[in-house]
Amino acid sequence: METIKIVKNCKAGISNDTGCGHLISSTGTPTLTLFGPTDSEKFSPIGNPLHVSISSQKTFKSKNINAIPVNLVLRKLKTIIDY
Secondary structure (H helix, E strand, C coil): CHHHHHHCCCCCEEEECCHHHHHHHHCCCCEEEEECCCCHHHHCCCCCCCEEEEEHHHHHCCCCHHHCCHHHHHHHHHHHHHC
């Protein structure tokens, strides 16, 4: 519950593919979730139109989440904050 209270005061949240991403998204806060080996279509948070996922598998053909470049994360984050 503390996480939800904190997130409600944020412009956006970033998470890897864990429950924290679902908590952030459930508040309606713009959310960016990074996926490595898990299926982003199956495990992405639902119900938040301001949710964006980046999948290392789909975009970079790698199961390693570290394949996602920081500049891409920053661009996507700016997009959801500026929306």
